[in-house]
Amino acid sequence: MGSELYAYGLLAIPLFSATLIAFFFRRSGGIAAGVSIAAAALILATALHLIFKVDNFEYNASWIEIGSFSVDFGFLIDDLAKLMLFVVAFVGFLVHVFSYGYMKEDPDRGRFFGGLSIFMFSMLGLVIASGLVTLFIFWELVGFSSYMLIGFYLDKPSAAAASKKAFIVNRVGDFGFLIGIVMVFSHFGTFSLSSLAGVFHGDATLLDSASMTAIGLLLFCGTVGKSGQLPLHVWLPDAMEGPTPVSALIHAATMVAAGVFLLCRTGFLMTADALHVITWVGVATALVAGFTAIAQRDIKKILAYSTVSQLGYMVAAFGLGSLVALDGGASHGHAVVTGGVAAAMFHLTTHAFFKALLFLGSGSVIHACHHEQDIFRMGGLAKNMPITFWTFTIGLLALIGTPFITAGFYSKDAILALAYQQSAPAFFCLVLGAVLTAFYMIRLWKIAFLGSPKSENAERATENGLVMTAPLCLLAIGSALGGFVWAYPEALRPIIEVGESVAHGEHHTTVAIFSIVAWAIGLSAAWFVYQGGAEKDRLESSAKPLYQIFKEKFYFDQVYDWYIAKVQQRVAMTLHFMEQIALSGLIIRGMAGVAGLIGIGLRSLHVGNLHNYVYWFLGGLALFWALVVGIF
């Protein structure tokens, strides 16, 4: 049996599940949930088989061909794909199980689980795609499933607006991505990732050209859109309008990380100039989102900005690490995995565990509090929901990089180590980001979980059932152990190993000290500023102007809204108006206009050359014919 059959199976299972639900179980939510969860379990099993029992392989089948333009449908199963496959299948399965409890009372469960299956199909396709076009196709499909699930609550206008925004903002990123793909094909005549890598391995001087920088940055546009990098990050916090399991799976652990995955897939063609831009976009995103998270009240919004910030870390990690590899003389194609790819993927993996955990934990809280999302209206949840509280705490400790015992510490250390080697300003910005992370997370934790309940909903909250707590516990284990290489099975190690060795590089102690100090400052500052179960944000009263900027998210949304209302829509209305004027103008002046035209035509008759005579003769002939046939 060919290895590719397993890959086909990976795609067929969720597609079959989605089709089944769409055609037969739309109205029977229970069965739909069962089908979808069974599919997720089967996917996990297939993925594990593919990871552990099947060697790396590439498979291609010709899909479309017009002359030299040809696209293959194919799979590229290598270490990178296997690691990502594991993350997607594992987190995906747990989220499916959790959703069974979370969505239990929703009448539209069928649509929800169908959407999850479509998402799994698209995401798995994206991970194992062997060429840029196939990857782009699945890339668009994950965007579509995300759109569908953000807008899940059909009658909520805010959900409709958020889903629309997510799709359009992503399309802005895809604008660049698609042009990049077209340019890649035009330069190299292939879409295949492995053939492209081969071209770059053979000729390192390719990376010196300005057009390669352009291609790299255009492809990066895709990442900016999908992974919520500045300035296109605005859709991701709004995407929290979707059900919370969706936020955990799509908008925290997997889909938004697809942009980082894309960078790792195409890392070999990034020039130094492009990498500098990528690094700084990542750093700026990490900081801006970190500051914004400080002043949010909605538990999911805080986590969403935290996700944006962590994605900034991954993008910066990729940029910094690839720069290190470039400076190291060898074109980064030569190493099996560069430090950049490894550090980015390492953090992506640990982040998938703890951020999915945090989102599911917040889902557990929201579910128990009857859809209360404002942390200032919670408080005291630690007592009522012990499992959620403890697992949430583990996830939180991992996110803020608690030294030595959590996954986040090691993966963040790898990034900081690369920054220390490559660029001092980036290093200090990222350390500041770490302070912010600890600060806003402790704020959330103290206010929501400690103190006394601030609303009736919070007071009556009780722990959820096993369906919801079991996934939390499994993810908590991942969040704690995900930083240690020995915790990973052999097949997943290659990339994690490099990532870890980056963290244990020569400046290991210095970086770790900075990291621990940042952690301690952020943690203690938040500890002193906020009271457990506070009702008001103390920062609001003490640092009003600053707080205002953070609360208003650095005014990105306002600027875009202004652009849409005052520029885009006005241009559209003006053009529409002008067209209407031109129309009615023609009708009013119709007769006179026709007479004038005939005059011009007659004049040319007398001065014209032979061609004009022929022209008019034939025109007359046609007119005559039209009259006879009766068109006039």
Next chain:
Amino acid sequence: MNEFSSLVQYSIAVPLFLAFITLWAKNWGRPAVQIVAVTGFAIPLILALFAWMLYNPAEPGGYAFVSDLDTGLSLIGISLHLGLNGVSLPLFVMAATVGLAAGLYAAQSKAENLHRYLFCLLVMQAGLMGVFASIDIFFFYFFHELALIPTFIMVGIWGGRDRNYAAMKMTIYLTLGAMLSLVGLIAIYVKSGAGSFDLITLKAHLAQAPLAESIQNYAFGLLLFGFGILVSLWPLHTWAPLGYGAAPSSAAMLHAGVLKKFGLYGLIQVAIPLLPNGASLWERWIVWLALGNVLIVGFIAMAQKDLKQLIGYSSVMHMGYAFLGIAAMSVLGVGGVVIMMVAHGLTVALLFMLSTMVHHRTQTFEMGEMGGLAKKAPVLAAFFVCAMMASIGLPGPGLANFWGELSIFLAVYEFKNWLIFAIVAGIVISAIYGLRAIASVFLGGESDEFVESQKEVSVVDMSWSERVPALILIILLFFVGFFPKTITESLYDSLELEPVYAKGDND
């Protein structure tokens, strides 16, 4: 004469013949009319699918299913010369598919004088099948007129709001366009001296003795603007949204989906191969005007409040891609245009049909007076989202549209680098208006007007008689998307035969 060439002949003759039977079947009652008409639409599709499976271009000029009937006009070089090549075959199948969907939808409509309405549609269908099957350019033109005239009649009689004005405007524009292109075609006939309207003969003749550049120049100009009006080239597009807005849905489906492609098809199969020098002289014009289609009309589409107008403008916008792909004059560009024509024809027909179904439920096309329809009609919402996503080129439902766009983008980049930025901007623009439409029709809360209208008409989800025609279109769209080679292989072979495109590929 091929043993299967009668497939093509019957696919034209059967709808034409049954059109008259429909008039007669009125005496046997409404079901008889419906059955006869639907048969008239189903047979061409079955024949077209057979032709697709049996396609084997063994005949000279790269054609299959060739037949030549004397019409008594051989003195001036006109004969009913039918056949299909790789360019016309996919369009022929698409025309038959859209025809059946439109026919099924029309047969169950509440139109007054249903038999006459179906008569017009069947005549139109015969014309459409003929357009893509004609090798003789006189008949190519004749079949276009055969399909066009019923369109005017249907808009004028069964149309909606502003139908008289729309019918008049459509007639003036389209007749002007048709006349200009006729003059161009006659010019080629006269100037070539081949004494024949036969495309293969003309091609062979002109390959030996190309027309002088000045003649090519004006003849191509005539054809460009003639065909351009028919395809709604900016700024000659204003008839389209207006006309489609007023046209009854089946007529809009057939016109926007199929008949409109006549102009593009004429440029690809006739104008550019016969007048290659003329085409390169006019290339700049095509580019600039097509940019008007993509960017200006794209923005205008964003300002639309009427669902049908929006679809009309979006269709005009997509024609800009097609013109840009043609301007690249390479196998890839033109091939992309043909794929896009097929995908666009199916998609836009689907959108027009679904928007009429929306109208049946909301009693309006004003998007501001709808909202929240997805709750009441989830299946309709799913179909509409699928169609709109296809229209904006989202792979999945719109995989076929995506193949067309991708090939065009590549060809355009190789033709003129900078153009890529303008044309790809279209994917953002179309996402904006497309998603706005979905949101305002199906999502959010119900508008006051919609709540009001539900007091008179209760909203039900899509019935099976509505689903079947929609499914027919979607199935072919998916099929072409997932198995694009079923059309691209023969398409490539046919385009490679044209020196003007093959040359563009090797540059």
